[in-house]
Amino acid sequence: MKHTLTLLLLFCSLQTLRAGNADTVSIPSAAMHRSYKCVVVTPASYKEGTRRYPVVYLLHGYSGNYANWITKVPAIKELADTYQCMIVCPDGAFMSWYLDSPRDSSMRFETYVGKEIPAYIDQHYQTLPDPRHRAITGLSMGGHGALYLAMRHPEVFGAAGSMSGGVDFRPFPKSWEIVKLLGEPGEDGANWTAYTVMAQLGKLKPGTLSMVIDCGVKDFFIDVNRALHQQLLEKGIDHDYTERPGQHDWNYWGNSIHYHMLFFHRFFQ
Template sequence: MKYLIGTLLVLSGFLTTKAASVDTIAIFSNAMHRSIKCVVITPDSYKDKEQRYPVVYILHGYSGNYADYIRKIPGIAAMADAYQEILVCPDGAYGSWYLDSPVDSTMRFETYVGKEIPAWIDQHYRTKASRQYRAITGLSMGGHGALYLAIRHQDTFGAAGSMSGGVDFRPFPNNWDLALRLGAYKDHADNWDKNVVVNQLPGLKNDSLALIIDCGVKDFFIDVNRQLHQRLLEQGINHDYIERPGEHNWDYWSNSIMYQLFYFNRYFRK
């Protein structure tokens, strides 16, 4: 932990010396027949060098959008310089949960974020286009989305993280538009069971994904994160799991994203 804190302190001084580029683009979805906005952050060196870069996909939470991270954590852009990575912040719409909805054919965000966006980014940016150089993380709804997509698309992603993730939303059947995406829980429990992160674990083998999961101890998702952690231990899946003081808010996530990006940088450099 001392090494991690020291490294982050060194980076905090480095971050002020570079100028990453922040672009808002639109990526067309063949699955949903529409273009959707996305923020792409490239390091300062991207303008001058022909090198290729790892990519971290960062998913927003319920009621958020593609611009959340750059607006609420302005320092995140400089992390692209610090780690020489491309950061991609897609829009997951209002309450998509990054699923291909079984009850609403206009909401196919598993296909969009899990397949279409990475393919588009690899075609239009100088990426290291392999799973070993792609990671995905997110907060709250996006934490669910990141783990859900990474486990189901291990050919695309090599590492995944979650910050305050809604990794099992079944205890919250009346919240966050979930019934609009999956049908009412009392009538469509099978849809809910099939689409929670904890029920994706049978498709996960040890070290098939590098995983980092964290949640604040006063967060309303702490219990489901603890249960996920226990399930991973029982299944013998290596992962980093962090609990620390914090709630479900941007104060927590502004700190958490620094640890997540540090973790992914170490993964890319192995």
């Protein structure tokens, strides 16, 4: 019994040593004239200072913040170490949808997350500063944001993912305060169309963006994800698409992130 306990303690110690390190930093935005907090996870080997690392940008959902992922899924520290990459969790200001709002100049989150934060991270950390070593993913609002930003900024991101992503919010005209960002939706959401992931598909060319997309079969976003999958198939755009048991909650996302990190690891390799 004593020998078994010793081995268990040794195993736990080794697991702890293999976990990455999480720090909270403040990153300024010239576009919005203010700073937001951001969690930066580095692998344990980062302290050695002898190499550069790929980066996965991990976005939170509506009503969330920069600390959601590290609080709800602390295993991302272990994933950073397992896959020898950095994980950066920016703040999307509760309800930005990672858009540059045409109505509110204080909401410029396409510019902030799509350009300013990657530039800051590359300047202050040991990164591999090119699209071949940058990926972006997120949950719900963040799933929309990840695909939207990657499709619009291929010079920044080479791979993207979406977990339970709100890839088309036109069917939900009264939800998530989108009207504050974009104004009234108009007939069939026509005024919002240009800001959806669906509207960005024309920017994609086969082989230019590696994508992993999944959604739970009981999720209220399952229909819009199925529609996105179908359009990608029709356009001949390669992507990984999965439906799994689950709904719109942290149980699903805490499981899903493991698949996304493996996908990005293979992309970086």
